[in-house]
Amino acid sequence: MGEILPKIGDDPCDLLEILPRGRPAAGQDPIKRGQIIDGARRVFIDKGFEAASMNDITREAGVSKGTIYVYFANKEELFEALIEEERSTIFKNMYDVLDQIGDLRATLVKFGKVLSAKITSAKVIQAQRTVVGAADRIPELGTRFYERGPKRGHDKIVIFLNAAIERGLLNIADVDLAAYQFTELCLAGLFRQCIFNYRTKAPSSAEIEHIVSSGVDMFLKFYGTEQLATEESDQVIAKEAKL
């Protein structure tokens, strides 16, 4: 393929670098791959691994069966690729809020709301259900999903908390546990309700706000230091002064 193409740079049409030229190699066309994954997403997420049929996916993806098998060795690999994509999409950027330095309480609330909203959103719940449902048949799938998704997020929370401890704002004996506690408080009740389909739709942002702010209060009451309290009351005073 590539060798036949004229050298890039001799050509005023270099933009074509972005839009691929010629026919892509078998199993290499990212557009087609995307099409297949999209079809697979609709079917797998909707029906789960077992109940989804390759014919369904064929139909949804708008490609032939043979083509799917050029891109993915079998149903399981296609499923795993999809879950990997989902995982990556879901957790991408979820923890960005924690990178900004700022007011501790405000950051926790902001982050808690993002976390809670994301994890309980209809699409993400569906995806998680699909992973859980397949966890018996493909055990590493669930393991990997958790490892590269929730676990990495957890690690970022731990780092964030440690930074706050360093700044003297928090006093935590078991940071790992504290990170889990924080996450759970932000999701209080929601995750289990959603995953079991008791809640058939995602919580409102008001509800999330209510839960998260209560959770942060509890968390800071338990782990916050004197210094945090001082800083916060200073801020309140400063704010009031401004008004």
Added chain:
Amino acid sequence: MGEILPKIGDDPCDLLEILPRGRPAAGQDPIKRGQIIDGARRVFIDKGFEAASMNDITREAGVSKGTIYVYFANKEELFEALIEEERSTIFKNMYDVLDQIGDLRATLVKFGKVLSAKITSAKVIQAQRTVVGAADRIPELGTRFYERGPKRGHDKIVIFLNAAIERGLLNIADVDLAAYQFTELCLAGLFRQCIFNYRTKAPSSAEIEHIVSSGVDMFLKFYGTEQLATEESDQVIAKEAKL
């Protein structure tokens, strides 16, 4: 099925219900039904709904295919009946601790440990995974499971907390939320780790103890009243006096 049968009491043969004689009516023998459900449990919980085959269940249950179809209209109904049983078994007695009146903190810790241990036990995780995995195919299944399981437990916690509020030991604005927070703190991290198969075995009782006691501390620090603090220090003094 059962609903179509004449109400017990309208019938002079009611004794048969109590001391069954002779061959039970088709689909009415509770022993055979139990046998089927037991076989179904082993297969469904192990393989999930789709991967389980009626032949497997036939073999495990030691009854014929036709018999299963007399007791249960189809695979789905059998599965639902099994899940109903599982749900009932799992949550039976889980909340008994809350009925005893006693030291608040001790009760919460005791209950939290039971709750956490139960929900993260291998068998119960398997069952929950099975329910979650089937929740797309049979949405009401998950709904009903949550409603009659976790939700009822939640209600009992709410009642317990309200009693403590009445006793002046707690000061909670949103009791419903507090109940969720308590549950989540007791499970901090465990439920998601187990359900996704990141943890491949149940947490140790030491781990649970650690999590629960930290959770209860946080919970009481946030919601506990002055009176609770007084009572507790009294108890400590009393204890020390005893020694």
Added chain:
Amino acid sequence: MGEILPKIGDDPCDLLEILPRGRPAAGQDPIKRGQIIDGARRVFIDKGFEAASMNDITREAGVSKGTIYVYFANKEELFEALIEEERSTIFKNMYDVLDQIGDLRATLVKFGKVLSAKITSAKVIQAQRTVVGAADRIPELGTRFYERGPKRGHDKIVIFLNAAIERGLLNIADVDLAAYQFTELCLAGLFRQCIFNYRTKAPSSAEIEHIVSSGVDMFLKFYGTEQLATEESDQVIAKEAKL
């Protein structure tokens, strides 16, 4: 099938010993098994192993696909069972002639004709082609076919020749080779012509007679003793005397 048969029941149960009573166990009904093998025969012998489809066999056998898989684990096993049956049918009784003691030349001619006619008959050639065609994919199949078919026959010829040697009628250094030579002389040209489908139909009995008698002449001229010659001329004289 069986249901259409007239009720046995006029009868004090004697016949029942022969005709099975009740429904046979799964994969145990010899009538159904026969039906499947018969369908398989028509399809496999006609098309060869690979080109035959289980759907074709289903259609020819008049049973459902599932039923075939109760009786035979897979296509290959069904094929092997069929070939085993064919082999058994083909070679059954083929060597009976050799058991009778009688005039040597006459016995050899009689046997040679049976052998030649059998092996070159349309059905048997088809079956052998099927075995040969599958010998790459299932090597033991051909091995077993030869071992239990032609090889056993060969052994019987060896025994027969040894008996004749004992009787002083033949003088053979390498009996094993002689047995092969005899067989080949009886088939002179026919087997290869048939198996390659150069001859599209079986040789006439006149042709076989011609080939076999010439073959026997050559064989006896080479391996016959003085005693055989004497006996034979005696017989001719005796015959002429009778006329």
Added chain:
Amino acid sequence: MGEILPKIGDDPCDLLEILPRGRPAAGQDPIKRGQIIDGARRVFIDKGFEAASMNDITREAGVSKGTIYVYFANKEELFEALIEEERSTIFKNMYDVLDQIGDLRATLVKFGKVLSAKITSAKVIQAQRTVVGAADRIPELGTRFYERGPKRGHDKIVIFLNAAIERGLLNIADVDLAAYQFTELCLAGLFRQCIFNYRTKAPSSAEIEHIVSSGVDMFLKFYGTEQLATEESDQVIAKEAKL
């Protein structure tokens, strides 16, 4: 294909046929054709017609799928072309020994050994199996193979025998039959053993020598004339004199 092309001779560019310059016409490059056939040989002979896939051949031949379909209309035609080539290679020169005039017995033994070794060689057996296996699906294939291979050889043997008859060395009533008998005696037992995969490797040359010399002895004892016997004993005397 080829037939559609204009007749050679109508065209002033005929030299191109002899010394082709530039790119050959579609489906006309004999090098590429050879490449394809070579790939096809490796795959077809190894796996048989049905089990061979066009992708395998593509890979083995190192040409694209499309190109194969330019040279051969479909799998079947490619297979037939291959078999034609195989046939031609196998039987080429096999009968050269018969063209030399010399000692009859020695010539027969020499030829018989060549014939037997060739036909029972692993590669040739494989090829014959492939033909036999395909003979149901493509009946003319086997017919043509035999016609242009074994049959032509047979004809050459007939010519050779007739020459020997003319020289007064043999006395044969049915020369056609005698030719078959000779061939069969040289292969005694081997062909069937090999084709059915009872023998999994080619016979040793010692074995072939044993079989062939016994076969020639039998053949000449039956068909040899007084003159042959005289000539041979003369040769023996001459040989002994030389020593």
Added chain:
DNA sequence: AATGAATGAGCGTTCATTCAT
């Protein structure tokens, strides 16, 4: 002229459900 990505009919096999016994 040559390529090889794409197609989709067809493969062997499984299994929820039925119904004759």
Added chain:
DNA sequence: AATGAATGAACGCTCATTCAT
């Protein structure tokens, strides 16, 4: 009432052939 042999639609997957590039 209970059985389990039989059914056949549907499964995941392959591969001869086509045709846009």
